Amino acid sequence: xxxxxxxxxxxxxxxxxxxxVYKDYREEFFRFAHRYDTQQSYLEDIFQDAILALYExxxxxxxxxxxxxVKTYLFSIGKFMLFKTFRDTKExxxxxxxxxxxxxxxxxxEIMEDQEPTEKQLMLVANFKKLGEKCRQILELFxxxxxxxxxxxxxxxxxxxxxxxxxxxxxxxxxxxLIQQ
Amino acid sequence: xxxEELINGYFENSLTSAQLQELxxxxxxxxxxxxxxxxxxxxxxxLKSNERNEIRxxxxxxxxIKQANEKKKSLVVQLRPxxxxxxxxxxVGICSWLLLFNKPNQSPEELYKIHFAPYENVVHPIERGVxxxxxxxxxxxxxxxxxxxxxxxxxxxxxxxxxxxxxxxYEAIVLMQLxxxxxxxxxxxxxxxxxxxxxxxxxxxxSLSYLKTKQLDxxxxxxxQLTRQDGFKSKEASNLLKELN
Numbered sequence: 483x484x485x486x487x488x489x490x491x492x493x494x495x496x497x498x499x500x501x502x503v504y505k506d507y508r509e510e511f512f513r514f515a516h517r518y519d520t521q522q523s524y525l526e527d528i529f530q531d532a533i534l535a536l537y538e539x540x541x542x543x544x545x546x547x548x549x550x551x552v553k554t555y556l557f558s559i560g561k562f563m564l565f566k567t568f569r570d571t572k573e574x575x576x577x578x579x580x581x582x583x584x585x586x587x588x589x590x591x592e593i594m595e596d597q598e599p600t601e602k603q604l605m606l607v608a609n610f611k612k613l614g615e616k617c618r619q620i621l622e623l624f625x626x627x628x629x630x631x632x633x634x635x636x637x638x639x640x641x642x643x644x645x646x647x648x649x650x651x652x653x654x655x656x657x658x659x660l661i662q663q
Numbered sequence: 664x665x666x667e668e669l670i671n672g673y674f675e676n677s678l679t680s681a682q683l684q685e686l687x688x689x690x691x692x693x694x695x696x697x698x699x700x701x702x703x704x705x706x707x708x709x710l711k712s713n714e715r716n717e718i719r720x721x722x723x724x725x726x727x728i729k730q731a732n733e734k735k736k737s738l739v740v741q742l743r744p745x746x747x748x749x750x751x752x753x754x755v756g757i758c759s760w761l762l763l764f765n766k767p768n769q770s771p772e773e774l775y776k777i778h779f780a781p782y783e784n785v786v787h788p789i790e791r792g793v794x795x796x797x798x799x800x801x802x803x804x805x806x807x808x809x810x811x812x813x814x815x816x817x818x819x820x821x822x823x824x825x826x827x828x829x830x831x832x833y834e835a836i837v838l839m840q841l842x843x844x845x846x847x848x849x850x851x852x853x854x855x856x857x858x859x860x861x862x863x864x865x866x867x868x869x870s871l872s873y874l875k876t877k878q879l880d881x882x883x884x885x886x887x888q889l890t891r892q893d894g895f896k897s898k899e900a901s902n903l904l905k906e907l908n
Contacts, residue, residue, distance in 0.1 A: 500718060504725055530722045534715055585676075596715060604710035611709065625707040628715060630675040647667065654703070 485552045488663060492540035495627055503533055507553060514557055518564050528567065531593050532560040538589050541627050558582075562590060609660040617653035666696055670703060771882075771907075775875045781806075782836050785903055786829050798824070806833060810841045828859045836868060844872045863895040870900070874907075881898060883907060 483491075483502055491499035495653065511529050512522075536556050539545060548555060562582065582590070599607070620638070623629045629637065636647045664672070669686050672678040680684065689696045694748040737754035784803050802817035818834040821827075831850045855862055866885050871884035886907075889900035 497718065497721060497840070501721070503723060504722055526726065532717055534718060538711075558857070592714065596712065599709065599712045599716070602705065603712055606706055606709040607713045610706075621706070622710065624674065625703075625710050628675075630677065631671055647671070650671075651667065654706075657706070658702070 485548075487550070488552055489540050489545045492537050493543075493627070495622075500533060500537060502592055503536070503552070504530075507556060511537065511557065511560060512526065515560060515564060518561070518568065525545050525568065527640075528560060528563050531590075532556055532563055535563075535586075535590050536660050537642055538593070539586055541584065542589070542632070543628075544583075559590060562587075563594060566590070593610075605661060606657070610661055613653060613656060616649075617656060620646070620650055621653055666693075666699075670696075670700055673700070674703065674707070770876045771877055771879065773908060774872055777873075778899060779839065779868075779871050781809075782832070782861075782868065783839055784833070790864060803833075806837065809840075811837050815841060828854055828857050830862060832859060832861050832865055835865070835872075839868060839872060839875075844875045848872050848876070861890065863892060867884075867896045867900065870903075879907065 488499055500608055508529060511532075515525050520633070531557065536545075536552070536559060545552070545555065547601075559582075591653065610621070615623075620634060623634050623637065624631075631643050631646050631650075634640070635643055638646075640649070642644045664682065664685075666689065669678070669682060669689070672682060673686060686700075691697070692698060718749060724889070749819055771900055784807055788821055798817060798821055802821055805811075805814035805817060815834065815837045818837060821830050831854045835847040835850040838844070838850070848869065851865045851872065854865045855869065859865060870882045870885035870889065873879070873885065883904060886900040886904045889895070890897050892902060
């Protein structure tokens with residue numbers, strides 16, 4: 483699989499792409515991370531978090547103009563996370579001189595500090611799954627995939643922005659009603 | 664830009680700094696607006712957290728080494744009691760086969776070998792490092808060191824000089840060790856006749872000597888006596904008796 487294909491798949495929230503990344507790079511990542519003399523038990527978590535960060539930043543469009551390979555980007559995230567966990571990010575310099583922007587770093591931190599979902603969040607998700615296909619699609623495109631209203635209009639073939647806006651608004655209200663039932 | 668567009672713009676990350684200021688102003692003054700923004704933020708968080716968990720679970724299923732190890736471990740735990748039970752069963756099987764079915768093949772010779780062990784020196788304990796002077800000490804030292812030829816010479820000499828009857832007993836044991844049972848038997852018979860302190864022991868060794876010299880009836884009657892006395896070697900005597908019958 484080429485990097486372009488991989489990035490496109492991740493942007494489309496195709497989880498098979500993540501499986502490929504996991505299987506292809508796990509062993510090498512563990513060897514690479516060992517240099518920073520880390521306990522083995524943390525490496526699995528850090529590796530998984532790094533792929534999640536890669537995935538979310540791909541959706542945020544951060545990989546659209548990527549000059550290095552996906553692998554180099556992934557390993558740099560891993561290194562960043564290793565430093566954040568065990569050392570000091572001020573020391574952090576990757577071999578390729580990656581400079582992550584604020585938004586990218588915010589994603590890393592958010593993923594690393596990810597807490598167990600709250601009861602409210604679990605309830606939201608449970609009711610979200612009861613929504614119709616169309617509603618789930620538009621809300622996932624907007625909140626998860628980070629598409630703009632205009633982009634959703636184009637991807638889903640809506641007539642104009644206002645249709646998307648009112649559709650999204652109706653779906654949010656349906657969800658609210660489900661919760662209040 | 665209406666309130667809905669402001670909120671959408673916030674999630675699209677497309678607000679100008681003036682629009683962001685407006686958003687903050689509305690958030691602190693307009694309750695409905697604040698609730699709507701919070702609701703959508705919470706929904707995004709919930710959806711993301713759910714997706715991350717699903718992906719982490721997917722990765723955990725892909726984890727090769729961890730899974731293999733866990734499987735191995737649980738298999739070992741499950742197998743261990745079974746393996747123990749199986750090996751005990753096998754052991755019991757082999758033992759009972761040897762005891763029950765092999766019995767007719769076991770000659771008095773073999774039974775003697777199984778049961779005979781020289782009686783330990785209890786009358787003249789040797790303290791190491793003490794200078795060996797007297798004859799008894801030398802005799803028992805040789806006996807304990809399993810130098811039976813040497814011990815026999817010394818006990819024979821002792822028996823001509825001393826009246827201590829137990830010396831006969833030990834001489835008999837040495838003779839048995841040297842396969843001279845015919846010579847051992849009268850010594851043991853004599854020792855038992857004089858009611859020596861180690862009489863029960865002597866009976867046991869005499870019964871073994873009878874066994875060795877194929878005087879089975881004499882051997883059995885002594886073993887029966889030992890079994891009844893319920894003392895030294897009575898259990899072994901009873902077992903041996905069963906094997907002989």
